[in-house]
Amino acid sequence: xxxxxxxxxxxxxxxxxxxxxxxxxxxxxxxxxxxxxxxxxxxxxxxxxxxxxxxxxxxxxxxxxxxxxxxxxxxxxxxxxxxxxxxxxxxxxxxxxxxxxxxxxxxxxxxxxxxxxxxxxxxxxxxxxxxxxxxxxxxxxxxxxxxxxxxxxxxxxxxxxxxxxxxxxxxxxxxxxxxxxxxxxxxxxxxxxxxxxxxxxxxxxxxxxxxxxxxxxxxxxxxxxxxxxxxxxxxxxxxxxxxxxxxxxxxxxxxxxxxxxxxxxxxxxxxxxxxxxxxxxxxxxxxxxx
Amino acid sequence: xxxxxxxxxxxxxxxxxxxxxxxxxxxxxxxxxxxxxxxxxxxxxxxxxxxxxxxxxxxxxxxxxxxxxxxxxxxxxxxxxxxxxxxxxxxxxxxxxxxxxxxxxxxxxxxxxxxxxxxxxxxxxxxxxxxxxxxxxxxxxxxxxxxxxxxxxxxxxxxxxxxxxxxxxxxxxxxxxxxxxxxxxxxxxxxxxxxxxxxxxxxxxxxxxxxxxxxxxxxxxxxxxxxxxxxxxxxxxxxxxx
Numbered sequence: 456x457x458x459x460x461x462x463x464x465x466x467x468x469x470x471x472x473x474x475x476x477x478x479x480x481x482x483x484x485x486x487x488x489x490x491x492x493x494x495x496x497x498x499x500x501x502x503x504x505x506x507x508x509x510x511x512x513x514x515x516x517x518x519x520x521x522x523x524x525x526x527x528x529x530x531x532x533x534x535x536x537x538x539x540x541x542x543x544x545x546x547x548x549x550x551x552x553x554x555x556x557x558x559x560x561x562x563x564x565x566x567x568x569x570x571x572x573x574x575x576x577x578x579x580x581x582x583x584x585x586x587x588x589x590x591x592x593x594x595x596x597x598x599x600x601x602x603x604x605x606x607x608x609x610x611x612x613x614x615x616x617x618x619x620x621x622x623x624x625x626x627x628x629x630x631x632x633x634x635x636x637x638x639x640x641x642x643x644x645x646x647x648x649x650x651x652x653x654x655x656x657x658x659x660x661x662x663x664x665x666x667x668x669x670x671x672x673x674x675x676x677x678x679x680x681x682x683x684x685x686x687x688x689x690x691x692x693x694x695x696x697x698x699x700x701x702x703x704x705x706x707x708x709x710x711x712x713x714x715x716x717x718x719x720x721x722x723x724x725x726x727x728x729x730x731x732x733x734x735x736x737x738x739x740x741x742x743x744x745x
Numbered sequence: 746x747x748x749x750x751x752x753x754x755x756x757x758x759x760x761x762x763x764x765x766x767x768x769x770x771x772x773x774x775x776x777x778x779x780x781x782x783x784x785x786x787x788x789x790x791x792x793x794x795x796x797x798x799x800x801x802x803x804x805x806x807x808x809x810x811x812x813x814x815x816x817x818x819x820x821x822x823x824x825x826x827x828x829x830x831x832x833x834x835x836x837x838x839x840x841x842x843x844x845x846x847x848x849x850x851x852x853x854x855x856x857x858x859x860x861x862x863x864x865x866x867x868x869x870x871x872x873x874x875x876x877x878x879x880x881x882x883x884x885x886x887x888x889x890x891x892x893x894x895x896x897x898x899x900x901x902x903x904x905x906x907x908x909x910x911x912x913x914x915x916x917x918x919x920x921x922x923x924x925x926x927x928x929x930x931x932x933x934x935x936x937x938x939x940x941x942x943x944x945x946x947x948x949x950x951x952x953x954x955x956x957x958x959x960x961x962x963x964x965x966x967x968x969x970x971x972x973x974x975x976x977x978x979x980x981x982x983x984x985x986x987x
Contacts, residue, residue, distance in 0.1 A: 504830045507984070527832035538823030542762035543755060554751035555831045578762075598832075 457482050457529070457602050457633050458503060463512030465498055472498040473509075474657040480602065485624070485634040487644035489668065490654035491732040496637040499654070500606050503635070504532055517601065528556060531600030533591040533608055539579035545590060546575040549597055556598030568623060569593040585616045592620055596627055603627060605636045609643060621647060639731050641673050655735050674729040675707040679714075679721040687713050703729065748833050752841030760845065770810065771853050774803035775860040781922065783861065789868035790953070794924065796861040796869070797952030801881060801945060802921040803853040808885040809912055811846040813892030817904030820896065820983070843889070850885055869952060876951035883965055884944035890972035891940070897979035915941040940968040 458480040465473040472495050480486050488496045501507050502514055505521035519526035539548065546562060553559035566572045569589045574582065582590065588609065595603045605624070609617040624634060624647060638644055644651045644665055651668040653661040661671060674691060678701045684693075687710055692703040704710045707726045714721060760767055778799040786792040819825040828838065861867045869877075892908070899907055916922060918932050919941025925933060936942045946961040 501826075506826055506830050524832045524834050527830060530830075530832070532827070532830065534827035535823040538827065540755065540759055540822070540824045542759040547755065547758065551751050551755050551828075552831065554747055555833050594827075 456480065457517055458635070459513075459515045460499070460503065461513045463499070463502060463509045463514060465502060465507065465509050467498065472657055473502075476512075476654075476657070476659055478652055478659060478662075480633060480635050482601075482633055483628075483631060484649045485628055485636065485647055487648035487651045487665075488635065488637040488654060489639065489641065489644045489651050489672075489731070490637075491639055491735050493656075494654040495657040496654055497606060498657075500532075500604055500635070500637060504530060504604055528598070529601040530604065531595040531598050531602070532604040533595045533606050535591070535606070539582075539587065539590075541580065543579055544575070545571055545577050545579055545582070548579055548590070549594065552594050552597045556600075559598050560596060565593055565597055570619065585612055588612055589616065589620065592623065596623070600632070602633045602635065605634060607637055607639070609638070609640070617643075641669060641731055645669060645673075670705050672731065672734045674703050674705055674734045676727040676729055677702045677704060677707050677710050677724070678727060679724045681719060681721040683720075685714065685717040685719045687717075689713075703734075748837040749840050749844070752838050753844045756841050756845040757848065760849070767849075770806060770849070771856055774799055774806055774853060775857045777802070777922070778857060779860055779864060783864040786865045789866045792861065792865035792867045793869055793952045794949065796858065796865070796867055797877070797948045798921045798924075798945065799861070800854045800857050800877070801884060801948045802916055803857045804850045804881045804885045805888050805912070805916060805921065805941065805944075807850040807853050808846050808889040809892045810908060811849060811892070812842070812889040813895045813908045814905050815842075816893055816896035817899075817901040821901040846885070846889060847882075850881070854881065870954075873951060873954055876957075877948065880944075880947035880951045883947060883962075883969075884940075887940060887944065887965055887969040887972060890969055890976055894972050894976035894979055897976060897983045915939060918942070920945050940965070940972075943968065 456479050460476055460478040463473055463476045464471075476495070476499055478486075478499075488499065490496050498507075502509055503516065503521060505516070505523070505527055508522060514521055516526050517529040521527060521530075543551070546566070549562050549565060553562065563572070566575055569592065571586070571590060571593060574586060579587070579590065588611070592605060592608050595605055595608075603624075608624075609620055612620070621643075624636075628634060634647075636643075636647065648665050651661075651663065651665050652659050653668060653672065661668060678699065680698045681700060682698055684695075684700050684702075687702065689704050689706055689710055690702045691705065694701040694703075702710060711724070711726070778795070782795045782799060786795055829835070858867075858869075891911075895908060895911065896904055918928070918936050919939050920928065920936060921941060925936055925942070925945075928936060943961050943964040947957065947965060950957050
């Protein structure tokens with residue numbers, strides 16, 4: 456186990472950001488921390504990387520206290536993409552980060568792998584959003600860490616850049632690295648993670664394989680018009696306005712198949728995505744209230 | 746050592762590439778000196794005295810703003826949170842900041858001495874410089890602490906206007922722009938209680954070649970400790986809410 460969190464509480468100003476979180480990160484795995492904005496993912500990460508102290512509970516990183524700088528040598532992490540220093544160049548930023556680690560990656564190789572070779576002399580403030588994201592992830596790997604903590608690594612990226620970053624994350628893992636990744640994209644957790652921990656309102660509400668998590672929070676909305684709606688299995692939630700039905704389900708295909716089998720007289724069928732935020736409102740809050 | 750160099754290099758490069766900040770900070774005290782002080786300096790004594798005052802003003806400008814406004818800007822920038830969690834003791838970054846401020850302060854003081862040498866009968870023997878250097882450095886640390894305290898006490902946006910509001914009166918009332926006996930009566934009464942004046946009481950004997958009075962060293966040390974405690978308290982308070 457490379458990192459562990461036990462019953463951690465943290466209040467930020469008036470907000471109870473973490474309300475009793477326990478979590479373990481095992482060596483070699485990719486654990487995705489999934490949750491809507493404001494769930495407490497970033498706060499949890501900030502404690503784990505030693506930026507803050509918990510109000511209650513304990514955190515261990517490679518057997519040590521993450522508040523101790525020496526403990527953090529096993530750790531690489533991404534800065535927020537908006538937060539680069541005002542007047543440094545790409546290469547200078549990489550070299551500043553490398554200087555903190557005993558066995559860092561060679562600068563040129565790292566820049567090339569993340570498609571930053573051509574941009575080495577560019578001022579970091581002049582990078583596009585996608586380039587800044589690539590640099591942020593490159594910095595997490597610059598020190599050859601045992602554990603890379605990637606906070607929302609692909610937010611705002613186009614599909615091509617996202618895939619390219621996923622490839623680099625996979626490659627780091629093949630070389631034996633451990634990754635803790637926060638994301639609010641279910642597809643990202645699905646594509647990369649061995650294990651997913653779902654956070655909502657300062658708590659871990661669910662932990663399991665990506666498939667299991669997807670069954671719980673990967674919802675679709677199936678909408679259609681019908682005078683009568685037959686009894687259907689796998690419906691998380693049923694909304695009705697006149698003859699317009701909206702059914703929330705984890706498996707839209709199976710639902711539509713059932714409707715056809717039962718010869719339901721439906722019209723204007725649509726299958727709509729559900730954002731993770733909406734899924735949480737629909738599923739998790741109800742469970743918490745129950 | 747490697748980390749200290751890496752952080753110092755990053756700080757200095759960032760400064761050199763923002764000439765909009767660097768050049769005014771370097772030139773402002775000298776410009777002030779040339780306009781208001783230099784024309785009225787009859788002999789070497791007066792020239793030495795005024796040069797000492799304005800050198801202090803130059804060092805004050807750099808240290809107070811570098812630590813005040815610089816630190817306040819860092820609070821706003823998520824990059825500094827990232828740098829904080831890199832595996833290095835915070836001492837390296839502090840050391841790098843102190844080094845950067847010291848380099849800038851030396852440059853600003855040098856520009857001022859050159860301006861003074863070109864325009865006044867300045868006559869400062871080499872033997873006086875170690876004491877001048879020591880006095881300037883002691884006050885620079887004190888004002889760096891005051892700046893840091895300010896940076897953590899107020900919101901980042903308020904830091905710059907507030908810094909000006911504190912810095913200009915402190916410089917004026919401390920006697921950095923004119924000898925204390927020329928200050929308005931009411932200011933003369935207030936002046937000895939200000940950190941800026943206590944600092945001047947260390948620099949003036951150093952430029953004039955007279956001996957130091959221990960009480961001023963104690964006063965500067967006292968202010969430094971008080972500002973450091975305030976800065977430490979404000980920083981912890983700030984970390985608790987973020």
